[in-house]
Amino acid sequence: MTNFLQTFALAEMAITCAILCIWVMQKVSTQLLPTFVKALFVLVLANAFFWPLGFSLELPLAGYVRGITGDLSIVTTLLLWSALLKNHKPAPLGFKLSVAIIALVFYPLALGLGMIDPYAWGYGSIALLIAVLICALICGLTNWTQGVWIIALAIIAWAFGLQESTNLWDYLLDPFLAIWAIFSVVSNILRARKEKARSGYLFRPG
Numbered sequence: 001m002t003n004f005l006q007t008f009a010l011a012e013m014a015i016t017c018a019i020l021c022i023w024v025m026q027k028v029s030t031q032l033l034p035t036f037v038k039a040l041f042v043l044v045l046a047n048a049f050f051w052p053l054g055f056s057l058e059l060p061l062a063g064y065v066r067g068i069t070g071d072l073s074i075v076t077t078l079l080l081w082s083a084l085l086k087n088h089k090p091a092p093l094g095f096k097l098s099v100a101i102i103a104l105v106f107y108p109l110a111l112g113l114g115m116i117d118p119y120a121w122g123y124g125s126i127a128l129l130i131a132v133l134i135c136a137l138i139c140g141l142t143n144w145t146q147g148v149w150i151i152a153l154a155i156i157a158w159a160f161g162l163q164e165s166t167n168l169w170d171y172l173l174d175p176f177l178a179i180w181a182i183f184s185v186v187s188n189i190l191r192a193r194k195e196k197a198r199s200g201y202l203f204r205p206g
Contacts, residue, residue, distance in 0.1 A: 018045035103178030
């Protein structure tokens with residue numbers, strides 16, 4: 001079972017690294033790659049990250065990346081993977097704001113600031129599971145079906161123990177997701193203020 005989890009984690013990280021490479025490639029390129037080309041690149045790059053390539057390396061490249069970042073949450077992984085889909089719908093601001101608020105409360109408490117340890121709730125707390133299911137329901141009601149699938153797959157992965165951790169939080173949240181959500185919310189606020197200031201300048205009397 002341990003070998004399976006290690007292999008699964010390496011494969012997951014290899015695919016994630018490949019998708020990140022293609023995402024960066026798309027950002028610096030002026031041309032949009034066709035879906036089949038992206039899939040081919042993912043296959044080639046994921047294999048390059050997954051298999052040991054020599055060069056006196058004891059581990060595959062994905063193993064070294066995983067050693068630095070640790071295991072990403074299933075939510076983060078699926079958000080990254082879905083970014084390459086043709087009909088990808090970006091995460092709504094409400095989702096980012098919710099993640100940012102949860103992270104700002106969760107991490108200080110989990111690190112010992114206060115008498116409450118929310119991380120302990122991840123070990124089979126029915127209340128936390130119900131809260132997560134409610135979040136999935138809200139995603140569905142707001143027409144973000146991708147969010148429903150992401151949360152559902154995270155719960156399924158936790159139920160089957162597809163990562164080394166048995167804590168539900170590790171399948172839902174990680175520092176990278178928290179940083180992304182906080183940065184996105186701040187960027188949206190600054191952009192809105194900038195647009196408001198610009199519109200006020202354009203339409204001011206005189």
